[in-house]
Amino acid sequence: MIADRIPLDKGKTILVDIDIRHSHDADIDGICRLYSQQSCYAGTLQHPFPSLHSWQKRLLDLPDNCYSLIAVRDGDIVGQIGMEVFNNPRRKHVANIGMAVDEAYRGIGIASAMLEAMISLAQNWLAVRRIELEVYTDNHLAISLYKKHGFVIEGEMREYAFRNGEYIDAFLMANVRD
Numbered sequence: 001m002i003a004d005r006i007p008l009d010k011g012k013t014i015l016v017d018i019d020i021r022h023s024h025d026a027d028i029d030g031i032c033r034l035y036s037q038q039s040c041y042a043g044t045l046q047h048p049f050p051s052l053h054s055w056q057k058r059l060l061d062l063p064d065n066c067y068s069l070i071a072v073r074d075g076d077i078v079g080q081i082g083m084e085v086f087n088n089p090r091r092k093h094v095a096n097i098g099m100a101v102d103e104a105y106r107g108i109g110i111a112s113a114m115l116e117a118m119i120s121l122a123q124n125w126l127a128v129r130r131i132e133l134e135v136y137t138d139n140h141l142a143i144s145l146y147k148k149h150g151f152v153i154e155g156e157m158r159e160y161a162f163r164n165g166e167y168i169d170a171f172l173m174a175n176v177r178d
Contacts, residue, residue, distance in 0.1 A: 018110060020117045023068040023080065028055050030077030031070065040100040042163060043139055069117055071101070071110045078102040081114040085126055093129040095122050111142075115149050119175065129177045134160065137169045150175045 023031065032055040035046045059068060065087055071079035081099035086092060097118055101111045122128035135142050137156065151173040160170035 017073070018078070018113060019072045020069055020113055021072065023059065023070045025060055027070055027077055028052070028059050031055055031059065031068075031080050034077055034080055034100055034102055037100075037103050039103055043136065043142065044098055044100060045161060067118070067121065069114055069121075071105075071114050073105065076102075078105040079110045079114050081118050083118055083122060083131075085122070085128060093127065094132060095126070095128045095130070096132045098133065106141075111145055112149070115145065119149065123177050131175045133173050134170045135173060136160075136163070137171055143171065143173075146173050146175075 029052060032050050032052050035041055035044070035050050035055075036048075038048070040046065041048055041050065062068060065085045067083045067085075069081050070077050079099065079101040081097060083095050083097045085095040097115075099111065099114060101114075119131065122131055131151075133146065133151065134157070135146065137143075143153075152175075153171045153173050155172045157170045157172060159167035161168055
């Protein structure tokens with residue numbers, strides 16, 4: 001459980017509690033709702049109008065090498081981060097992550113808390129030395145967040161994905177534990 005402050009009008013803040021935990025089958029509907037937000041599907045490789053069935057198929061029987069953590073506030077899912085640890089014997093030390101935070105709860109540390117939890121799980125419990133991610137080059141807030149958590153830009157992928165009628169570039173970023 002983390003406590004964080006939400007800014008209100010006129011410089012006042014309130015303290016909120018956010019629980020970071022592994023997602024359960026009962027959370028799939030909330031995760032689907034999260035990724036139905038325009039900025040969440042536009043900032044990831046998800047599509048608009050996600051179906052509950054596709055999320056159930058993805059998360060109901062999560063493979064042993066995949067992990068899904070969520071951020072919960074007052075019973076509502078306000079963020080999700082997923083990680084796949086690679087099975088290839090030559091890349092078992094590598095994982096890839098992706099995440100989204102509810103539009104109404106950005107800027108209060110949820111993404112940072114989820115990222116810290118997943119990095120800890122990867123490095124301290126799963127023997128992962130390299131965590132990779134892809135982030136669109138125009139997602140400046142996410143790039144800044146990842147840099148704050150030790151990720152560095154290793155390259156740029158031209159026309160990485162098709163988004164909103166055009167091709168968009170992405171950075172490959174990685175956090176490599178020494």
